[in-house]
Amino acid sequence: WWRDLIEGNPHGDSQSHPVASALLETIERYRLPRPVLSDMIEARIFDLYDDPFEDRNALEGYAGETASALIQLASLVLSPEEAAASAEAAGHAGVAQAMAGMLLLMPLHRRRGQVYIPADMLSAAGLDRET
Template structure:
């Protein structure tokens, strides 16, 4: 795809600036599926970054409600002038995408606006299932509805692993905000709570909590890898190829993860995405 081609699609342009990894994964998908995939990924990027754009939860909830109204069929007057919103509605219509799944994604993202801790790993998995897993499944429907149904379980596990890897990558930022995405039961197993984790003094216990979290993420990734993903829907799984290295790096970093980001270079990430696309393995 040429530079001119990417500027024609406003969703790809949005992705290039807000979610570079899914932008590149989108370019590795079949050309005729890119507009719908770009619309889904751009929508996800828009709701995922709302916490970055607001100082208080209430304005964030207002932004979430804007998207919810759009999907529930009561859009605001200017909604269709938003290129991402317009493209998302086109994708829903063209591929018969379930609106409720998209609405559930918005509902789950409200958690990001606050500084609460997941009660336990089941709550974490529920959040990841309604966000990252749902996005993989929606992208799979765009690519092949028949194969999407057969690979739904793999999408579930892969999405949880991917979401948890993202939480590890963003842990220094989350700590500065007062956010902790390690569930309460995992913190308790390491002898910590939200406050002591954020305080960052007990390096040994913080490392233990991060290791528990990483091991759980690796278990989900292993479960996803045991499934033979249909080639037709594999492009939906390409972004998951970045999860393994992130989880492994976080496990090695331990408590230093609170201070030191582990994000690999853009070149490394591009290589991992391209490799996964070629080998059909993540």
């Protein structure tokens, strides 16, 4: 539903949904790139399942599409003229933020049966998803 809304194919009256309405207004006002928001939704689908990331590159990609993208979008809102100059820093900051958040939320993820540590890193430590 959210992806369709962002891509311009809403189901029903999005104006009656206050969050959807505010999101669309913000996208227009700050000329935010819709594909970045769609990619963020796609990346967050991972959160619905219990599989670990295959490797560190997959984890960093997830962090880039979620936390880094959000920081870059905030940069576009704050200063569209200077946002490009902060793109690399936003990428690194987002990965760092995502890693810190995953460590912080590890007890919650454990209770839910979710594993955010990449499979190759688990294997290198002699562990698997279950352990």
